[in-house]
Amino acid sequence: MAEPFVAIGGDAAGLSAASKCRREDPNREVIVFEKGSWVSYAHCGTPYYVKGEIEDLTDLLSLRPDEIEERGIDLRRHHEVVGINTTEQVLRVEGPDGTVEQPYGDLLIATGARAVTDPIPGCDLDGAFTLHGLDSAAAIRAHVTDPDEIDPEAVDESFVDRDRVRRNASMAPPDAVAIVGGGYVGVEMAEALSAYDLDVHLFQRGDHVLPAFGAAVAEEVEDHLRKRGVELHLGTEVERIDGDDRVSGVEHAGRRVDVEMALVGIGIAPNAELVDGTPIERGDSGAIATDEYAETTLDGVYAAGDCAEAIHAVTGAPTWVPLGLTANRVGRAVGTTVAGDRTPVGAVAGTAAVKAFELEAGRTGLLEDEAREAGFDPMSTTITAGSRSGYYPGAEPTSVTLVADGGSGRLLGGSIVGKDRAAVRIDTVATALEAGMTIDEVERLDLAYAPPFSPVWDPVLVAAKVLAGELAE
Amino acid sequence: MAEPFVAIGGDAAGLSAASKCRREDPNREVIVFEKGSWVSYAHCGTPYYVKGEIEDLTDLLSLRPDEIEERGIDLRRHHEVVGINTTEQVLRVEGPDGTVEQPYGDLLIATGARAVTDPIPGCDLDGAFTLHGLDSAAAIRAHVTDPDEIDPEAVDESFVDRDRVRRNASMAPPDAVAIVGGGYVGVEMAEALSAYDLDVHLFQRGDHVLPAFGAAVAEEVEDHLRKRGVELHLGTEVERIDGDDRVSGVEHAGRRVDVEMALVGIGIAPNAELVDGTPIERGDSGAIATDEYAETTLDGVYAAGDCAEAIHAVTGAPTWVPLGLTANRVGRAVGTTVAGDRTPVGAVAGTAAVKAFELEAGRTGLLEDEAREAGFDPMSTTITAGSRSGYYPGAEPTSVTLVADGGSGRLLGGSIVGKDRAAVRIDTVATALEAGMTIDEVERLDLAYAPPFSPVWDPVLVAAKVLAGELAE
Numbered sequence: 053m054a055e056p057f058v059a060i061g062g063d064a065a066g067l068s069a070a071s072k073c074r075r076e077d078p079n080r081e082v083i084v085f086e087k088g089s090w091v092s093y094a095h096c097g098t099p100y101y102v103k104g105e106i107e108d109l110t111d112l113l114s115l116r117p118d119e120i121e122e123r124g125i126d127l128r129r130h131h132e133v134v135g136i137n138t139t140e141q142v143l144r145v146e147g148p149d150g151t152v153e154q155p156y157g158d159l160l161i162a163t164g165a166r167a168v169t170d171p172i173p174g175c176d177l178d179g180a181f182t183l184h185g186l187d188s189a190a191a192i193r194a195h196v197t198d199p200d201e202i203d204p205e206a207v208d209e210s211f212v213d214r215d216r217v218r219r220n221a222s223m224a225p226p227d228a229v230a231i232v233g234g235g236y237v238g239v240e241m242a243e244a245l246s247a248y249d250l251d252v253h254l255f256q257r258g259d260h261v262l263p264a265f266g267a268a269v270a271e272e273v274e275d276h277l278r279k280r281g282v283e284l285h286l287g288t289e290v291e292r293i294d295g296d297d298r299v300s301g302v303e304h305a306g307r308r309v310d311v312e313m314a315l316v317g318i319g320i321a322p323n324a325e326l327v328d329g330t331p332i333e334r335g336d337s338g339a340i341a342t343d344e345y346a347e348t349t350l351d352g353v354y355a356a357g358d359c360a361e362a363i364h365a366v367t368g369a370p371t372w373v374p375l376g377l378t379a380n381r382v383g384r385a386v387g388t389t390v391a392g393d394r395t396p397v398g399a400v401a402g403t404a405a406v407k408a409f410e411l412e413a414g415r416t417g418l419l420e421d422e423a424r425e426a427g428f429d430p431m432s433t434t435i436t437a438g439s440r441s442g443y444y445p446g447a448e449p450t451s452v453t454l455v456a457d458g459g460s461g462r463l464l465g466g467s468i469v470g471k472d473r474a475a476v477r478i479d480t481v482a483t484a485l486e487a488g489m490t491i492d493e494v495e496r497l498d499l500a501y502a503p504p505f506s507p508v509w510d511p512v513l514v515a516a517k518v519l520a521g522e523l524a525e
Numbered sequence: 526m527a528e529p530f531v532a533i534g535g536d537a538a539g540l541s542a543a544s545k546c547r548r549e550d551p552n553r554e555v556i557v558f559e560k561g562s563w564v565s566y567a568h569c570g571t572p573y574y575v576k577g578e579i580e581d582l583t584d585l586l587s588l589r590p591d592e593i594e595e596r597g598i599d600l601r602r603h604h605e606v607v608g609i610n611t612t613e614q615v616l617r618v619e620g621p622d623g624t625v626e627q628p629y630g631d632l633l634i635a636t637g638a639r640a641v642t643d644p645i646p647g648c649d650l651d652g653a654f655t656l657h658g659l660d661s662a663a664a665i666r667a668h669v670t671d672p673d674e675i676d677p678e679a680v681d682e683s684f685v686d687r688d689r690v691r692r693n694a695s696m697a698p699p700d701a702v703a704i705v706g707g708g709y710v711g712v713e714m715a716e717a718l719s720a721y722d723l724d725v726h727l728f729q730r731g732d733h734v735l736p737a738f739g740a741a742v743a744e745e746v747e748d749h750l751r752k753r754g755v756e757l758h759l760g761t762e763v764e765r766i767d768g769d770d771r772v773s774g775v776e777h778a779g780r781r782v783d784v785e786m787a788l789v790g791i792g793i794a795p796n797a798e799l800v801d802g803t804p805i806e807r808g809d810s811g812a813i814a815t816d817e818y819a820e821t822t823l824d825g826v827y828a829a830g831d832c833a834e835a836i837h838a839v840t841g842a843p844t845w846v847p848l849g850l851t852a853n854r855v856g857r858a859v860g861t862t863v864a865g866d867r868t869p870v871g872a873v874a875g876t877a878a879v880k881a882f883e884l885e886a887g888r889t890g891l892l893e894d895e896a897r898e899a900g901f902d903p904m905s906t907t908i909t910a911g912s913r914s915g916y917y918p919g920a921e922p923t924s925v926t927l928v929a930d931g932g933s934g935r936l937l938g939g940s941i942v943g944k945d946r947a948a949v950r951i952d953t954v955a956t957a958l959e960a961g962m963t964i965d966e967v968e969r970l971d972l973a974y975a976p977p978f979s980p981v982w983d984p985v986l987v988a989a990k991v992l993a994g995e996l997a998e
Contacts, residue, residue: 094981097976403971405975478982496854505878
C-alpha cells in the first residue's frame with residue numbers, strides 16, 4: 053500500500069487538498085498536521101468578527117474538526133512538523149505526546165504565512181496586537197469591548213485561548229487606537245474599530261494606503277476614510293509603541309500620538325523556513341518555488357497557499373500573492389493530482405477586493421508601475437463613470453483604471469473603486485486579462501446593460517474606450 | 526467635396542455614429558433624419574419613469590437636440606425617410622415642408638424596431654398600451670395616476686404628445702391591469718405598475734417568463750413576482766382585449782379577467798421595410814443583414830441598432846439581438862469607419878440583465894436549447910451558492926447556470942439570478958465566452974474574493990467546478 057498523502061497545515065490549502073484527494077481516491081490515507089487549534093477558518097472574515105457583524109468565532113470555520121474527520125481525513129491538531137527528511141520521505145512531528153516520525157508518499161507544504169511585526173519595538177505590550185488567526189481576533193474584540201458587556205466564558209469553542217481573551221476583556225477599553233500599516237488589514241480594521249467608541253489613527257509608511265491598488269483607488273479610499281472619521285498619517289513610519297505594561301502611545305517622525313491600543317498590520321511573511329536545508333527551494337520572494345502543478349523543486353512534494361509562489365497570469369513568472377482563493381484552488385488541484393489525475397493549478401492574476409466602510413475597491417494584474425518593472429511599456433488611464441444609468445436612482449461614481457501594453461495593446465491590469473457594485477466589476481477585467489485580450493477586444497465586449505445595474509457603457513468599457521483611443525494616437 | 530454621411534434614425538445607433546464621425550472628421554457634413562420628436566432617449570429607462578422613480582421624461586434623454594446641433598450634426602426631426610434610391614444615392618424624405626431629396630455619400634440605416642401588437646384585437650381601446658417610446662411612457666403614467674395628482678401641463682418638453690397625456694390623465698385610474706407578454710417589458714412593467722394601487726396580472730403564452738433567460742432563472746423570477754403580489758397566468762394566450770371605448774377585460778383560454786388597462790409587450794419587430802426593393806438585403810430574422818463592419822450587402826450602406834443583424838460571438842452566424850449597448854457600440858464603430866478608419870463592430874453575445882423587484886438576473890451566449898439548435902452538444906448545470914461569504918451579513922443565494930460544449934469543453938453561455946450583485950456577475954461569463962474559454966479555464970479564473978462581496982469561490986466558479994466535473998465523467 054502507498055505511503056499516505058500528508059499535508060502540513062490545516063487551513064484552506066491543506067484541507068482543500070486533503071478533501072479533494074479523499075473524494076477522488078477514497079482508499080488513500082490522508083493525514084493533515086496542524087500546529088495550532090484552529091483549522092479551516094476564514095482569515096478574511098476576522099475584521100468583521102472584531103467589528104461585531106459576525107457574532108461567533110465558530111461562524112468563521114468552514115469545516116469543524118468533526119466534519120473533517122467525517123471526510124476520512126486523519127486530522128492531527130497541535131502537531132507541528134519540525135523537519136522533513138526528503139531522502140527517507142519522513143517527517144519529524146512534535147505533538148502533545150512527544151516527537152514522532154511520519155512517513156509520506158506525496159507531501160503538501162501548506163504552512164501559511166505569519167504577521168510581520170519587527171522591527172517595531174513595543175509589540176509585546178498589553179494592548180498591542182497583530183491580526184492573524186482567530187485567537188488574536190477574539191483577544192482584540194475582548195480588548196475593545198466594555199468589560200460590563202462581555203462574558204469571556206461565552207466565547208465559544210474550547211480551543212480558543214481563553215486566558216488571553218479573559219485578560220483583554222478585563223481591561224478598560226481604549227479611547228484611541230493606532231493602526232500601523234494601511235494595507236488590507238489596516239483599512240478593514242479601521243472600519244472594524246470605528247464601530248467602537250474609539251479615535252482611530254491609521255499610519256502608513258508610504259504615501260498611500262492600499263499600495264497594491266494604485267494611487268487612483270487609494271486617493272478615493274483615503275478621502276472616504278477621513279469622511280468616516282479615521283485620522284490618516286501618511287508617509288510616516290511608526291518607530292516605536294510606547295508604554296509600561298500597556299500601550300500608551302506611538303512615536304513617529306519625532307512626534308507622539310497618545311493611544312491605548314496598537315494594531316500592527318505591516319505585512320505577512322511566508323512560513324517557509326521548514327524547507328531550508330532540503331532540496332525544496334524557495335523563490336526570490338522567500339516563498340516556496342513551485343511549477344504549474346504546484347510541485348516544488350523536489351518530485352512529489354507540493355506547496356500551496358500563503359507559503360508558496362505561483363505563476364503570474366501576465367508575466368508568466370513566479371510571484372508571491374498570498375490570497376484566499378489561490379490557496380483553495382491550488383490545494384484542490386494538488387488533491388486531484390496526488391489522487392492520480394495531474395491537474396494544473398492555474399495562474400494568479402493578483403485579483404483582490406477590499407471594503408472600506410461604504411466604498412468597494414478591486415484590482416487585478418499589473419498596475420502601471422508593476423508593468424513597467426516587469427518590462428512592459430505600459431499606458432494607463434483612469435476614468436470615472438456612473439455605476440448605473442445616470443437617470444436611475446443610486447448611480448454612484450465609479451473610477452476604473454486600465455493598464456495596457458503600448459506595443460501590443462494587451463491588457464495588463466486594472467483597478468476599480470466606487471460605492472455601487474464596484475468590486476465585483478473587477479472580475480470582468482480579471483477574466484479579460486487571463487484570456488490575454490487586447491484593449492480593443494475589451495472595448496468591444498458585449499456586457500450587460502440595464503439601468504438599475506449598469507449604464508449602456510459599463511465603467512469598464514468606458515475606460516477601455518478611452519485607453520484604446522490613447523493607444524491609437 | 527464628399528457627399529454627406531447620412532443616418533436614418535436619431536436614437537442610439539444613429540447619433541453614436543453621427544457624433545463619432547464628426548469627432549473624427551470635423552469637416553464631414555453629417556445629417557440625421559428622425560421621423561419623430563424624440564432623439565437619443567433611453568428606452569430601457571421608461572419602465573422606471575412609469576414607476577415614478579425617474580421624475581421627468583427629459584431625464585431619459587442622453588442628449589438634447591441643442592447638444593446634438595452643438596456637435597455639428599444637422600439633426601432634422603419630423604423627417605421620415607420613405608425611399609432609398611441606391612443607384613443615384615439619394616433619399617426621399619417627407620418632412621413638415623413636403624417631400625425633399627437628399628443625396629448621401631455614406632448611409633447608415635438605424636431605424637430601430639417597433640412594438641408588435643397583432644394579432645390581439647382590442648389594442649386600440651382606451652387603456653390599452655404598448656411601451657415603446659417616450660410618448661407611450663408619458664401616457665401610461667398619466668393613465669395610472671390619480672387625476673387629482675397629475676398636472677398634464679407639467680409634463681415637460683414641448684414635443685411630447687400632450688393631447689394623449691391629457692386624455693389619459695383625465696381617466697379614473699384602473700383597479701387592475703393585464704400585462705400581455707412576460708419578456709423584459711412585461712416583467713419590468715409588472716414591477717413599475719405594482720407601485721400603484723393596482724392588481725397586476727401577467728400573461729405569458731409560454732410556460733415561463735423571460736424565455737431568453739432559461740427556466741432556471743425564470744422559476745426564481747416567477748416565485749419572486751408572486752411574492753410581490755403579481756398574479757401570473759403562464760402557458761396561456763390572451764386572445765382579445767375587451768371593452769367598448771375603454772378596456773374592460775382580457776379573454777384567454779375561454780376565461781375572462783376583468784381589468785381596466787392592458788399593456789401589450791409581446792415583442793418587437795425591426796423597422797426594415799425601407800430597404801425592400803433595394804439591393805440592401807434582410808437576413809432570416811427580417812432585420813437588415815450586415816457584415817463585421819456593419820456594412821450591408823451594398824457597399825457604403827451600413828445598418829446598426831434594433832433594425833440590423835449582427836454576428837453572434839459563439840456561433841459566428843448572423844443573429845438579431847436588439848439591445849442598447851449593441852446599438853451604441855455598432856453606431857460608434859460605423860462613425861469611425863465612415864470617417865476613414867475601417868473599424869470592426871464586434872460580435873454580440875446576447876448579454877442582458879433585468880430587474881424584477883429585488884431580484885436581479887443576467888444571461889449571455891447560448892443556453893442549452895439554443896446551443897443544441899446551433900449544432901453544439903451542450904451540457905448544462907445549475908448551482909446555487911452564496912453571493913458573499915456565508916458568515917457575512919447579506920449573503921443571498923445566487924443561482925448560476927453554465928452551458929459548455931460536451932466535445933470541446935468550450936463555454937457557450939450562462940445565466941444568473943439572485944438578489945445581491947447577481948446581474949453584474951454575468952459580465953464575467955460574457956467575457957470568458959467572448960474569449961473562447963473552456964470551462965476548465967473558467968474554473969481556474971482568479972476572481973476577487975472578499976467576504977462582503979464574494980465567497981472564496983464566486984458562484985460563477987462554483988458552477989464552473991461542477992460543470993467541469995460533469996464534463997470529465
